[in-house]
Amino acid sequence: MRFLDPDGERYGLPTFPKRLAPEGLATRRQLRARGLRPAGQEVAAQILWHGRRDRVTGTRPVRAAYLYRLDLAAPVRPMTPGRWRAVAAMMRARRTCPDCGITQDYVIPTSLGCCPACAFGPQLAA
Numbered sequence: 650m651r652f653l654d655p656d657g658e659r660y661g662l663p664t665f666p667k668r669l670a671p672e673g674l675a676t677r678r679q680l681r682a683r684g685l686r687p688a689g690q691e692v693a694a695q696i697l698w699h700g701r702r703d704r705v706t707g708t709r710p711v712r713a714a715y716l717y718r719l720d721l722a723a724p725v726r727p728m729t730p731g732r733w734r735a736v737a738a739m740m741r742a743r744r745t746c747p748d749c750g751i752t753q754d755y756v757i758p759t760s761l762g763c764c765p766a767c768a769f770g771p772q773l774a775a
Contacts, residue, residue, distance in 0.1 A: 652697040663694040670696055674716040681725070688723035692716065 654664040665671070674694055680686060694716040699709040728736075745752045746764040753764055761768040 657694075660695070660697070662692060665694065665696050667696055667698040670694065670716055674720050675719055675722075676714050679750060680717060680719075681723050683719075683722075684725050685719070685722035686725050687717045690717055690721045693718045704757065 650666050652664055652666040654660050657663045677687065692715040695756055696714045696716065698712050700712040702709050710759060743756045746767055748763040748767040752762065757764055
């Protein structure tokens with residue numbers, strides 16, 4: 650097995666192939682699904698695997714996922730009213746067109762930089 654290095658001699662961290670990590674370790678997503686967070690702990694191990702083949706170069710990149718210890722993880726901090734207000738303000742800013750100032754029901758596309766009505770003008774009406 651190419652990515653099996655439980656002692657961390659080859660890769661610097663204990664390394665496991667995909668789906669073969671030991672019990673007691675979890676990725677950030679797995680922690681979040683359990684209502685936990687890493688809480689400032691260092692990365693305990695990693696999982697390495699080959700990604701999809703690049704169409705241009707034909708190579709398969711090595712992907713990594715970092716693992717954290719479950720026993721050192723802390724519960725996710727609850728959302729306070731102030732944090733809810735901050736999130737609402739951020740989302741409102743993402744929905745407000747900088748050109749016309751209208752707040753849309755959707756997030757303004759970053760590729761356009763403004764709402765489609767301002768970006769395409771009369772073309773959109775046709």
